[in-house]
Amino acid sequence: MRDMVPEPLTAAAFAPFGSVIEVSDRAERIAINYGWTDRFDRLAELDVADEGGGGAISIFRARPLDPLVLKIFERHPLGSQSFMPLSGRPYLVAVAPDGAFDPARVRLFHAEPHQGVHYAKNVWHHFVLALEAESDFLVIDRTGPGDNCDEIELASADHVRVRLNN
Amino acid sequence: MRDMVPEPLTAAAFAPFGSVIEVSDRAERIAINYGWTDRFDRLAELDVADEGGGGAISIFRARPLDPLVLKIFERHPLGSQSFMPLSGRPYLVAVAPDGAFDPARVRLFHAEPHQGVHYAKNVWHHFVLALEAESDFLVIDRTGPGDNCDEIELASADHVRVRLNN
Numbered sequence: 629m630r631d632m633v634p635e636p637l638t639a640a641a642f643a644p645f646g647s648v649i650e651v652s653d654r655a656e657r658i659a660i661n662y663g664w665t666d667r668f669d670r671l672a673e674l675d676v677a678d679e680g681g682g683g684a685i686s687i688f689r690a691r692p693l694d695p696l697v698l699k700i701f702e703r704h705p706l707g708s709q710s711f712m713p714l715s716g717r718p719y720l721v722a723v724a725p726d727g728a729f730d731p732a733r734v735r736l737f738h739a740e741p742h743q744g745v746h747y748a749k750n751v752w753h754h755f756v757l758a759l760e761a762e763s764d765f766l767v768i769d770r771t772g773p774g775d776n777c778d779e780i781e782l783a784s785a786d787h788v789r790v791r792l793n794n
Numbered sequence: 795m796r797d798m799v800p801e802p803l804t805a806a807a808f809a810p811f812g813s814v815i816e817v818s819d820r821a822e823r824i825a826i827n828y829g830w831t832d833r834f835d836r837l838a839e840l841d842v843a844d845e846g847g848g849g850a851i852s853i854f855r856a857r858p859l860d861p862l863v864l865k866i867f868e869r870h871p872l873g874s875q876s877f878m879p880l881s882g883r884p885y886l887v888a889v890a891p892d893g894a895f896d897p898a899r900v901r902l903f904h905a906e907p908h909q910g911v912h913y914a915k916n917v918w919h920h921f922v923l924a925l926e927a928e929s930d931f932l933v934i935d936r937t938g939p940g941d942n943c944d945e946i947e948l949a950s951a952d953h954v955r956v957r958l959n960n
Contacts, residue, residue, distance in 0.1 A: 686834055767833075
């Protein structure tokens with residue numbers, strides 16, 4: 629077991645794992661609808677078409693993990709997966725680079741209520757980690773044939789106990 | 795010009811135009827993530843692959859239309875389009891069946907802050923209609939080649955003045 633303190637979720641820090649879905653100056657901002665709307669365009673590109681796949685929208689209702697110890701990571705070899713919080717609460721994002729899972733390369737992020745995340749295909753991640761209370765997330769991920777979920781169980785020495793700064 | 799009062803957005807009423815993205819008893823509810831999450835599965839199926847298309851996630855920041863008179867409808871012949879409100883405010887959804895635009899068949903819905911909508915390909919709809927204040931929406935729609943937007947300008951006799959019940 630080891631302790632980790634979450635770092636703030638930023639686009640730059642998260643870039644190796646996917647993208648952060650948020651309004652920002654980095655996004656292309658396009659005035660549409662006769663000026664009534666600004667479109668922050670293509671914050672994430674879905675990658676779900678492999679092997680006859682398509683995309684679907686679901687809602688995940690997640691309860692805070694208790695105790696807050698990370699023991700299992702997963703990855704989706706056939707498709708990206710995107711999460712957008714709907715309940716106005718922060719949450720945690722734990723990832724590790726694709727390839728062989730390396731416990732030394734786990735990164736832990738604290739996401740704000742307005743920030744979504746898009747996991748690139750094959751990026752290791754923990755399942756959704758609500759904070760404070762049961763929370764809903766809009767999820768966009770792959771549907772279709774094939775085995776699209778690998779899981780890995782961490783050795784107990786590699787378990788991550790999350791230390792929140794509040 | 796004619797007046798319309800919005801009707802409540804329900805899955806049944808909206809079925810001819812697409813689907814309502816919300817937690818409900820109608821959705822398949824699957825316990826996942828070792829019991830920490832309920833997945834309300836496939837509330838909308840993306841339909842964006844025609845003619846080499848893919849899907850992307852954007853954020854629309856929409857200002858309330860003022861005056862609240864509907865004059866223009868649009869449709870996307872190559873892909874579905876989904877909206878999920880992110881700002882905790884209600885909004886309006888105006889649609890008409892696919893095929894030749896028929897002003898007599900316009901339907902006007904009042905969506906609650908927790909309800910998203912998924913427009914099927916070719917369904918006529920008004921651009922996003924925020925209420926109360928500038929509001930953000932997560933949008934999942936098609937990217938790719940081809941002309942994916944038709945617009946129609948209503949005759950002035952067919953303009954719709956929205957009457958809100960508040």
